[in-house]
Every structure is written in C-alpha cells, then in structure tokens.
Amino acid sequence: GDESQSKASASSTESAGKYETLDVTLNDGIYKITLNRPAKKNAINYKMYEEIGLALLEAANDKNCTLAVLTGAGDYYCSGNDLSNFMNIPPDGIGAMAKQAGDILEKFVNAFIDFPKPLIGLINGPAVGVSVTVLGLFDVVYASDKASFHTPFSQLGQAPEGCSSYVFPKIMGTAKASEMLLFNKKITAQEACDRNLVSEVFPNDVFQKETEARVQQYAKLPKISLQKCKLVSRELEKDKLYQVNKHECEILMERWQSNECMNAIMGFFQSKGSKL
Amino acid sequence: GDESQSKASASSTESAGKYETLDVTLNDGIYKITLNRPAKKNAINYKMYEEIGLALLEAANDKNCTLAVLTGAGDYYCSGNDLSNFMNIPPDGIGAMAKQAGDILEKFVNAFIDFPKPLIGLINGPAVGVSVTVLGLFDVVYASDKASFHTPFSQLGQAPEGCSSYVFPKIMGTAKASEMLLFNKKITAQEACDRNLVSEVFPNDVFQKETEARVQQYAKLPKISLQKCKLVSRELEKDKLYQVNKHECEILMERWQSNECMNAIMGFFQSKGSKL
Amino acid sequence: GDESQSKASASSTESAGKYETLDVTLNDGIYKITLNRPAKKNAINYKMYEEIGLALLEAANDKNCTLAVLTGAGDYYCSGNDLSNFMNIPPDGIGAMAKQAGDILEKFVNAFIDFPKPLIGLINGPAVGVSVTVLGLFDVVYASDKASFHTPFSQLGQAPEGCSSYVFPKIMGTAKASEMLLFNKKITAQEACDRNLVSEVFPNDVFQKETEARVQQYAKLPKISLQKCKLVSRELEKDKLYQVNKHECEILMERWQSNECMNAIMGFFQSKGSKL
Numbered sequence: 078g079d080e081s082q083s084k085a086s087a088s089s090t091e092s093a094g095k096y097e098t099l100d101v102t103l104n105d106g107i108y109k110i111t112l113n114r115p116a117k118k119n120a121i122n123y124k125m126y127e128e129i130g131l132a133l134l135e136a137a138n139d140k141n142c143t144l145a146v147l148t149g150a151g152d153y154y155c156s157g158n159d160l161s162n163f164m165n166i167p168p169d170g171i172g173a174m175a176k177q178a179g180d181i182l183e184k185f186v187n188a189f190i191d192f193p194k195p196l197i198g199l200i201n202g203p204a205v206g207v208s209v210t211v212l213g214l215f216d217v218v219y220a221s222d223k224a225s226f227h228t229p230f231s232q233l234g235q236a237p238e239g240c241s242s243y244v245f246p247k248i249m250g251t252a253k254a255s256e257m258l259l260f261n262k263k264i265t266a267q268e269a270c271d272r273n274l275v276s277e278v279f280p281n282d283v284f285q286k287e288t289e290a291r292v293q294q295y296a297k298l299p300k301i302s303l304q305k306c307k308l309v310s311r312e313l314e315k316d317k318l319y320q321v322n323k324h325e326c327e328i329l330m331e332r333w334q335s336n337e338c339m340n341a342i343m344g345f346f347q348s349k350g351s352k353l
Numbered sequence: 354g355d356e357s358q359s360k361a362s363a364s365s366t367e368s369a370g371k372y373e374t375l376d377v378t379l380n381d382g383i384y385k386i387t388l389n390r391p392a393k394k395n396a397i398n399y400k401m402y403e404e405i406g407l408a409l410l411e412a413a414n415d416k417n418c419t420l421a422v423l424t425g426a427g428d429y430y431c432s433g434n435d436l437s438n439f440m441n442i443p444p445d446g447i448g449a450m451a452k453q454a455g456d457i458l459e460k461f462v463n464a465f466i467d468f469p470k471p472l473i474g475l476i477n478g479p480a481v482g483v484s485v486t487v488l489g490l491f492d493v494v495y496a497s498d499k500a501s502f503h504t505p506f507s508q509l510g511q512a513p514e515g516c517s518s519y520v521f522p523k524i525m526g527t528a529k530a531s532e533m534l535l536f537n538k539k540i541t542a543q544e545a546c547d548r549n550l551v552s553e554v555f556p557n558d559v560f561q562k563e564t565e566a567r568v569q570q571y572a573k574l575p576k577i578s579l580q581k582c583k584l585v586s587r588e589l590e591k592d593k594l595y596q597v598n599k600h601e602c603e604i605l606m607e608r609w610q611s612n613e614c615m616n617a618i619m620g621f622f623q624s625k626g627s628k629l
Numbered sequence: 630g631d632e633s634q635s636k637a638s639a640s641s642t643e644s645a646g647k648y649e650t651l652d653v654t655l656n657d658g659i660y661k662i663t664l665n666r667p668a669k670k671n672a673i674n675y676k677m678y679e680e681i682g683l684a685l686l687e688a689a690n691d692k693n694c695t696l697a698v699l700t701g702a703g704d705y706y707c708s709g710n711d712l713s714n715f716m717n718i719p720p721d722g723i724g725a726m727a728k729q730a731g732d733i734l735e736k737f738v739n740a741f742i743d744f745p746k747p748l749i750g751l752i753n754g755p756a757v758g759v760s761v762t763v764l765g766l767f768d769v770v771y772a773s774d775k776a777s778f779h780t781p782f783s784q785l786g787q788a789p790e791g792c793s794s795y796v797f798p799k800i801m802g803t804a805k806a807s808e809m810l811l812f813n814k815k816i817t818a819q820e821a822c823d824r825n826l827v828s829e830v831f832p833n834d835v836f837q838k839e840t841e842a843r844v845q846q847y848a849k850l851p852k853i854s855l856q857k858c859k860l861v862s863r864e865l866e867k868d869k870l871y872q873v874n875k876h877e878c879e880i881l882m883e884r885w886q887s888n889e890c891m892n893a894i895m896g897f898f899q900s901k902g903s904k905l
Contacts, residue, residue: 195535216531231854242861248526250800250825251862255768259747259858260847273526295536299613302507306535309518309604310527313597321865328861337851471811492807524802549802571812575889578783582811585794585880586803589873 098125100150101132106143106296108136115151120159121207126181130188137193143296143303145192147215148199154224157206160342163333171334179330182207186239186322189214190315195295195303199288200224200266200275210239212274213248214318216307219291220266220275221284227263233345234338236328243321248273374401376426377408382419382572384412391427396435397483402457406464413469419572419579421468423491424475430500433482436618439609447610455606458483462515462598465490466591471571471579475564476500476542476551486515488550489524490594492583495567496542496551497560503539509621510614512604519597524549650677652702653684658695658848660688667703672711673759678733682740689745695848695855697744699767700751706776709758712894715885723886731882734759738791738874741766742867747847747855751840752776752818752827762791764826765800766870768859771843772818772827773836779815785897786890788880795873800825 095101100111110132112119121129129147136145149155167173189196189211198212200220209226212218230236237245237258245254249272256262269275279287295303332338376387386408388395397405405423412421425431443449465472465487474488476496485502488494506512513521513534521530525548532538545551555563571579608614647653652663662684664671673681681699688697701707719725741748741763750764752772761778764770782788789797789810797806801824808814821827831839847855884890 195531213527216527216535218528231850231858234851234854236854236857236861242858243865244527246862247523247799248528251765251768251796252770252800252828253825254862255747255859256828258862259768259855260843260850273529276528276532291536298507298536299510299617301611302510302512302608302613302617303535305512305604305608306507306518307531309512309601310522310530310534312600313519324864325861328857332854332857335853337854341851341854471807489803492803492811494804520803523799524804549805552804552808567812574783574812575786575893577887578786578788578884578889578893579811581788581880581884582783582794583807585788585877586798586806586810588876589795 096128096132098122099128099132101135103139103142105293106141106300107292108132108139108142108145110136110145110147112147112149112155115149115153117159118153118156118203119149119151119208120156120161122159123162123181125159126185130185133188133192133196137191142194143298143300144195144197144292146197146199146292149201151202152223153202154200154204155208156203157208160345163342175330175333178333179326182238182329183322183326186211186214186326187319190240190311190318190322193304193308193311195307197292197295199284199292201284203227205229207239209274210237210241210245213239213241213244218275219284219288220269220278221281222266222278223281224266224269224275224278225263226257226266226269226274227261228257229261229263231259232261232341234335234341235332236325238322238325238329240318240321240325242325243317245274372404372408374398375404375408377411379415379418381569382417382576383568384408384415384418384421386412386421386423388423388425388431391425391429393435394429394432394479395425395427395484396432396437398435399438399457401435402461406461409464409468409472413467418470419574419576420471420473420568422473422475422568425477427478428499429478430476430480431484432479433484436621439618451606451609454609455602458514458605459598459602462487462490462602463595466516466587466594466598469580469584469587471583473568473571475560475568477560479503481505483515485550486513486517486521489515489517489520494551495560495564496545496554497557498542498554499557500542500545500551500554501539502533502542502545502550503537504533505537505539507535508537508617510611510617511608512601514598514601514605516594516597516601518601519593521550648680648684650674651680651684653687655691655694657845658693658852659844660684660691660694660697662688662697662699664699664701664707667701667705669711670705670708670755671701671703671760672708672713674711675714675733677711678737682737685740685744685748689743694746695850695852696747696749696844698749698751698844701753703754704775705754706752706756707760708755709760712897715894727882727885730885731878734790734881735874735878738763738766738878739871742792742863742870742874745856745860745863747859749844749847751836751844753836755779757781759791761826762789762793762797765791765793765796770827771836771840772821772830773833774818774830775833776818776821776827776830777815778809778818778821778826779813780809781813781815783811784813784893786887786893787884788877790874790877790881792870792873792877794877795869797826 098114100113102109114120136142195216198215198218200218202223203225205227209228241258245258253272266275266278270278374390376389378385412418471492474491474494476494478499479501481503485504517534521534529548542551542554546554650666652665654661688694747768750767750770752770754775755777757779761780793810797810805824818827818830822830
C-alpha cells in the first residue's frame, strides 16, 4: 500500500535529496536503485559510481531492507563508463587521472562484492561495459528481451573489469567468455541466459509486471536465512574477488595511459554512435 | 545372468539384513542402492543417512564393485531430509539436537566426497533438499522427465548443504544457482540438464531401460582406469569440498536453533503438503 | 593482399622448412597452424607434439603475429595421440617409454598454457583425445557441424590430459564432463557448444568463409589490449594449470605401464577402425 512506499530517506534522515544520479526507494523490504540519467543512457559518471556505492551501503545497513534491486530509467539499462570521465585530463597529468579512475572503479566493484543481501538486476534495455561485467556479482538477473550485453574492451584499447576476467570464464567457459571479453561480441538477452549471466528472459511488455511479482515474493522470505544463503557462497570466494578486482584495476590504470587506448577512445568520439 | 545377481551381502558376510531403509544389490559390478521408504517418499531419516554412508563405504571396498548407482523406490526419488528428525527435541535441548543433526549431515556428505568409484544417480521422480544438493558430487546423473529438483532452504529458514553453495554456482553460474538456493525455485528435469546438474533426460517410459543399458556398458570398462579418471578430478578439490561441507553444517546448526527456522518448520507441518 | 601473405619463415629466417608435420603461415597478423598429416587423420606423433610447441613459441615471439589459429588439413581435425608412439618399446623398457611420453605431453600442454596471445581453434572435422582436451586452453573455438569430440580414455585404459580433469568440470559441470572423461561419450559440435567447449557452430559449407571473416576482423584489434584481455584471466589460474598438467601426466605415466592399458591398446589395434 501507499504507506509502505517511501523514498529510502524515510528510514535514514541523512539520505534526503542525497542522490543526484539515482532514484532510490524502499518499499516492502525492497531497496530499489534506478540509474537515472536517461538522457545519457544512464552512463556512469564519477558521481554515479560514488552514489551506487553509497546506496548499496545504505541498503546493507537498513534493517527494513530485505533485498536490493538495480535497474535503469528509460530505454537503456546502462551504457557503461561515461567516457567523458576521461576527457578532462587534470593538471597533474594522465597518470593522476588513471590513478583516480582506478581507485573509483575498485571501490565501486568492492561495493558489489561486499553487499550482504540478495541483489537482483532488472535489465530493462541495452547494457554496456562495466554495467555488464558486475552482473556476475549479482545474485539473480532478469532481462527484458530488449536487453543486450556488450563489453567492447579491446576495441577501446582497454581490458575487463568488474571481476569478469574471473567470473565470466567460470560461469560460461572460456570459449564463450572470450568472445565477449576479448573480441567485443554483443549478445542478446537469450544468449546471456544461455551463458548463465542472466537467470531468465521476459518479453518486454510483461517484464515489469513479471519481475515485480517475483521480487515481491522474494522479499517476504525469512530475512536472515536469505543473507545466510547468500553469504555461505560469497564467503568462499570473497578474497579471490578482492584480488581479481585489484588486479583488473591495475591493468586498466596501465591501459588508460597507453597510446592504444587513447587512440581508440579518440576514434570513438570522432565516430560516436556508430562504433559500438 | 541370474548367478551374478545377488544382494550385496553375497560379497560381504557382514551385510546380511543390514539395511532397514535401503535395498542394496551387487550385480555385474554394479552396486545399486535404492532408497526404500516409498510410503514416506523416501525421506531421509537418521537411519537412512547412516545407511547410505555405510553402503557407499561397502561399495568402495568391495573388489567386485566397479561403480555405484543411487535411485529411489516408487514414484519419488527422495523428498529430502525427514523433518520429523527435528520433532523430538532431546532432554539436553535444541542445541544438542542441532549438534547431532550437523554431525550426521557432515558425515553423510563426506561419504559422497570420498567415494572413489563412479557414482551414477538415476533420478526416477521428484527430488527435494539434500537429495538434490549432493547430486553435484555424483559423476553422472540421469533423470526421468517426471523428475523435478527443489531446494526450499530459505522458505524453511535454513541454508544450503551438500556442498551446493560451492558446486551449484560453479556448474550453472550464480544467476541460475541463486534462483534455486536463495529463492526456492523448483526446476524440471530439462532445466536441471540445461543447468548441468543432470547429464541427460529420458522419457519416463524408457527411463529404466535406457539408463540400465548405459550403466551395464559402463560397468564393463577397465575398472582401475575408471577410478583414476574420477580421482584425477576429485583430488583437485577434495580439501575445498571438506571445508565447504564443514562450513555449511556450521551455518545450518546455527539456523536450526533460530526462531526463523522453527517458525518456518512449524508452518510447514501446519500446512503439510501444500507448501513445497 | 598477396604481399602480406607469407610462410611464417618470412618473419623468421630460422623457420624455413622447419615443420614436417605442420603447415604454417603468417598473414595479416594471423599465425595459422594447420595439422598436416591428413593420411593419418592428423594423428599427433612425437614430431608433431614438438612442432606444435615450437610453432606456438614462434607465434608468441613474432611481433607481426596478433593471434594464432589452429586447424586440420583434410576431413579430420585431429585423431589424437598417434598410438603407434607406443608400438616401439625402447631397449630400456616400458618405464623409459612412459617417462619420455609423459615429458613430451607435459611440455606440449604447457605450450598452450603459456601462449600469451589469443588462440582460436577452427575444428574442421572429428577431434579425438588430446586434441579435444587442450581445447579448454584455447580462447575461442569455432566448429564445423561435421566436427565431433571424443575422449575415449577409460576405454583405452588411460586417463584425461590437457588439463581437462580441471577445465571440463569447470566449464560444463561434472555431470556432463564425466560422460566424456569417464564414459567415453562422443559428442556432436552442437553438444560441444552447449557444453561451452565450443564458442559457435557453423554449417560445414560456410565454415571456412565465416570463420575466416571473424578471424580477419579480430586480427585488426589493438594488439596489446588483446594480450592484456587474455592474460588478466589466464594469470589467475596459470599455477593451477601447471599443477594439473603435471599431475595428469604422472597418472598417465603410471597408466601406460599398466596391464589394463596395454590390453586395451592391443585390443584397439586388433579391431582398428571399429572401436572409437
């Protein structure tokens, strides 16, 4: 009912008006995070990296939250890292920029590794880059049949993040993971389901209704059992995931300072919209 | 021929009349264990946990046994842990009961981890709970299309066992495993095959005949090579599996003493037959 | 164009006429290795084991090579280990023969573990034994629908190699891997794709054209990024792979000296062509 619906701020006086790039609600135990830069296809700028981490922390600590949901506003789920993050080289040079970006990314991914409650992705449309790779750290991922999944790393002179270099080969095998992570293959929602990145695919016109019904049902389950069911798996590989995340960020910091990467990103801006 | 068909006791004078809850035969190198409490849908009571462990040990040590098969009598494969195991709280309290149940479970699962010969599951009907989770420790699993696979842990205030918190994400990815282990999703035989928990599905009317033909053929293969082929894989993760099993049992001992679990189990008995 | 097409020797004066059992070309950044004993269904004799290792090393070191491709001449991809390797027992006995074969195999598999650039398998026809198992160490594997995949280890009294005892359960689950590695199941190209051993299957009549187009496109990607994208994954499990390879070779050295294996191989030669 209406009474149980509220901005997350209802359970935390500190969070009122807190989020610039997200829409956040807490409702019937469901902490829902909506990426909310639809005019930018929900590209993740530095502010959004930080706010997603804060929202996950708030969801983890809020005793009224049973589980969290992440989705996108508009037609896109998320177009990935906002490449304009790289357009303003600071006065202290590209090395400092790479270091800053690496630290932000590592902290962002760790927020997913650490999240102690069930985390459900509702992939309403195309997903690109880091918004795809971190899905391997979610518990359940439902996708609209309008969704697609694209990780064009080598094409942009970069390398995988979000622990995908470890998680993707684990869940889909190297032969399928490498098509995505080395060779920029864009896959459909059904292909992502066949590759175990997605739990189930729904026709777009029933996507909201069907997934909401499931999430509502899940949020009624015994809260502590749900956390234990998740943690018994996650604890097994938490140290490995931290280590992979750190290593991936180190490689990326090196990549971001390479000529290959700079040329590829400049090429991207020159032919924007036509390459990916 | 008839001569080669015998109760397992034929090769071990100690095992005559040994099993109350199982039917056990040794025939042409095939040690066949049939869960034999059809009136209880082959629910596993404490006696059956112990007897399955003993039968696996007997199969491991019997030089006439090339491989072992596990199946269920009647329409069910196995309805999982017999919840009446939890109905008689001993005088020394619920803590002692949880400790006893945890020790029995850990020993039971270790018997599967340690089994050194090929182990084939013939899933003739619905499988629930621990009878599903230990399938990840089998070598080959054939299922009738009447089989289903259901692990309602959080619904009963509990948590995964049988090393499923490690094996299920490994073989089917977290997105598919969490639907089962966190959110109680019941899956069909074909879905279990798509998730790599089952090797192949057969129409129910040819299930016995087709799987028997395969098992007969496998039992004729070079015996030591079969063991080496299994052990070269199993040895790689044996220590990990022991550790996971121990950790899962610790979590469950805590769960069994929780209010969430007690309320959920009482609710189950009050609405028996309608919930799972 | 024609100018960019050349034998690999073009970029290495030492390699002219170097390969007896392979055809090797370097063309537009693509180092293509073709197993070239079609009269023997490209069975791998000791010379070919050595030459594949050398060719991979050459491809790794050649700065003009962006990626490598492995395929087979004629209708077969590869019929696996040439069992005639075992027909001439040396004067110092079967123990010495097993030691030699184990060393050759371990070195061969390590060449795949160590290869630092993208490695693409083009499986043009049936693949058997070690030519199947090492596919788990490739990055991408494309198969013709005429391909099949067969690892008859226990049938020949042997045991898995090529790190398959670790990689196959990881990518397809134990229930599917054991059918292949324990019970000699021969699978189709589509089944290999469903099991994540193959990336994609093509109708045989368009196989060459379609896969060549993809490989050409991949070879134009930023070269160092491609290597980083591969290495970030491979480095995570390189030590594990070395260890698995070593362990598998030790088991095989023991197997090759066993009666089970000798009887099975003699049986194979007596009924050649009809068993596998």
